[in-house]
Amino acid sequence: MSADHDDHHDPSPPAGRALRLGVGGPVGSGKTALVAALCRTLGPVLRLGVVTNDIYTTEDADFLRAAGVLAPDRIAAVQTGCCPHTAIRDDIAANLDAVEELEERLGPLDLVIVESGGDNLTATFSRGLADRQIFVLDVSGGDKVPRKGGPGVTGADLLVINKTDLAEHVGADLTVMSRDAAAVREGRPVIFTSVRQVPEVYAVAAWVRGVVEAWAHDRDHQHPQVAPRPAGVAAPRPAPVPRPDDR
Amino acid sequence: MNAALLLLADSRLPAGGHGHSGGAEQAVRTGAVTGLADLAAFLRGRLATAGLAAAALAAAARELAAGPAADAAAWRELDAEADARTASPAQREAARAQGRLLLRGARRIWPAPVLDGLAAALPRGAHHPIALGAVSAAAGCSGGEAALAAAYASITGPATAAVRLLGLDPVGVHRLLAGLAPAMEDVARAAGSPAAWAALPAHTAPALDLLAEQHLRTEVRLFVS
Ligand SMILES: Nc1nc2c(ncn2[C@@H]2O[C@H](COP(=O)(O)OP(=O)(O)OP(=O)(O)O)[C@@H](O)[C@H]2O)c(=O)[nH]1
Numbered sequence: 001m002s003a004d005h006d007d008h009h010d011p012s013p014p015a016g017r018a019l020r021l022g023v024g025g026p027v028g029s030g031k032t033a034l035v036a037a038l039c040r041t042l043g044p045v046l047r048l049g050v051v052t053n054d055i056y057t058t059e060d061a062d063f064l065r066a067a068g069v070l071a072p073d074r075i076a077a078v079q080t081g082c083c084p085h086t087a088i089r090d091d092i093a094a095n096l097d098a099v100e101e102l103e104e105r106l107g108p109l110d111l112v113i114v115e116s117g118g119d120n121l122t123a124t125f126s127r128g129l130a131d132r133q134i135f136v137l138d139v140s141g142g143d144k145v146p147r148k149g150g151p152g153v154t155g156a157d158l159l160v161i162n163k164t165d166l167a168e169h170v171g172a173d174l175t176v177m178s179r180d181a182a183a184v185r186e187g188r189p190v191i192f193t194s195v196r197q198v199p200e201v202y203a204v205a206a207w208v209r210g211v212v213e214a215w216a217h218d219r220d221h222q223h224p225q226v227a228p229r230p231a232g233v234a235a236p237r238p239a240p241v242p243r244p245d246d247r
Numbered sequence: 248m249n250a251a252l253l254l255l256a257d258s259r260l261p262a263g264g265h266g267h268s269g270g271a272e273q274a275v276r277t278g279a280v281t282g283l284a285d286l287a288a289f290l291r292g293r294l295a296t297a298g299l300a301a302a303a304l305a306a307a308a309r310e311l312a313a314g315p316a317a318d319a320a321a322w323r324e325l326d327a328e329a330d331a332r333t334a335s336p337a338q339r340e341a342a343r344a345q346g347r348l349l350l351r352g353a354r355r356i357w358p359a360p361v362l363d364g365l366a367a368a369l370p371r372g373a374h375h376p377i378a379l380g381a382v383s384a385a386a387g388c389s390g391g392e393a394a395l396a397a398a399y400a401s402i403t404g405p406a407t408a409a410v411r412l413l414g415l416d417p418v419g420v421h422r423l424l425a426g427l428a429p430a431m432e433d434v435a436r437a438a439g440s441p442a443a444w445a446a447l448p449a450h451t452a453p454a455l456d457l458l459a460e461q462h463l464r465t466e467v468r469l470f471v472s
């Protein structure tokens with residue numbers, strides 16, 4: 001992760017509040033599956049809350065509640081009036097309200113994950129809402145997607161390329177995806193996953209944990225000049241060997 | 248001339264308005280609104296009822312906010328007047344959510360002690376017109392301008408929702424809104440705050456109340472209200 005990338009971020013986290021992590025990406029790429037996996041892996045060690053932005057229903061929230069990965073009262077759903085990107089970028093009021101309501105009701109949290117409704121490649125989170133963001137692509141969209149770039153692919157703090165188990169079925173070349181992603185991301189990390197095959201998503205969970213720890217450290221010590229940096233995750237250049245998450 | 252009024256009324260104001268359809272989503276679902284003609288009727292009806300009540304409450308809130316009496320008890324009393332004019336619990340909830348989101352943003356955009364006082368008096372959110380009136384005062388808008396902003400918001404949100412839900416020609420819908428401009432001004436004038444809050448207009452629209460209640464009970468929803 002390059003120094004000038006870190007400069008984007010608020011250097012000193014506001015006292016007391018949780019890290020806010022946005023999870024965005026195209027429809028059906030596996031955002032909810034990833035959020036569920038993170039809750040499963042991190043739920044026992046971090047105080048978590050989740051806000052979903054479903055397009056039509058409370059389906060993602062219902063899925064997470066039904067999956068039993070998190071207590072139902074830790075999951076809140078926001079409706080976005082046909083415009084998922086508006087709710088995470090241009091007018092973040094409803095999402096901020098939901099995040100703060102969770103924090104107020106549940107007491108201090110370490111991490112609040114906001115899952116965007118599925119959208120297009122240009123949809124990214126406002127820095128007013130998310131301190132860090134993950135963009136989730138999947139291989140079935142074709143191996144040309146990373147090359148197309150777009151703010152989500154190029155700028156997200158972490159790019160996750162999911163459903164590697166489908167690569168052979170859709171003729172997607174993971175090496176090409178890895179190379180193209182590395183080319184547009186200036187060293188920011190890329191992790192390949194198959195949430196289906198490795199539901200613990202170890203590498204993504206480790207990245208998130210590192211980010212949360214850096215955030216909490218900065219929050220508690222208030223070094224205005226030190227930007228949070230994910231611990232224990234090497235900036236891959238070239239991108240890592242495209243293999244499903246840690247197998 | 249007041250550029251602050253334009254900012255306040257702009258749908259780009261980050262105050263969560265884009266998530267609300269003011270009953271339009273349910274009206275589309277039930278077939279009450281299918282195109283431009285019945286959208287026009289829907290908007291006229293909304294403006295003359297919920298729109299007028301909202302405009303009057305906004306003007307009253309603007310007056311309260313600008314004067315010396317804006318303490319917590321007064322805000323709660325005015326908010327209770329808004330409750331009394333909002334029969335549907337779903338609409339009350341939606342109005343409070345929008346008021347809360349408006350205040351959240353406005354307290355940073357136009358910082359003023361009166362907005363902090365309103366937020367503290369009603370932590371779950373003041374009704375949207377109350378918040379709008381208070382924010383109008385903080386932004387330097389008059390009571391008439393607050394009422395106009397409320398009248399405008401009462402129909403532009405539903406109009407935009409209808410464009411999205413029905414794929415209507417956006418120019419046709421804006422032409423319709425332009426045709427309603429004199430009616431919006433009439434409503435803002437009629438909303439002029441009387442001395443006693445109890446005498447504020449209390450026009451209701453039972454159909455809107457029903458739509459709001461049905462909407463809340465519908466499983467597949469794009470909009471909050
Ligand atoms: N084969 C395969 N399927 C997956 C994987 N991850 C998720 N899926 C499936 O992909 C579908 C979409 O996953 P979701 O997690 O709902 O995707 P999403 O991005 O949250 O979708 P929206 O919120 O609707 O945009 C579901 O049927 C998942 O079971 C994976 O790694 N491999």
Ligand SMILES: [Mg+2]
Binds near residue numbers: 032033060115118
């Ligand atoms: Mg989802």
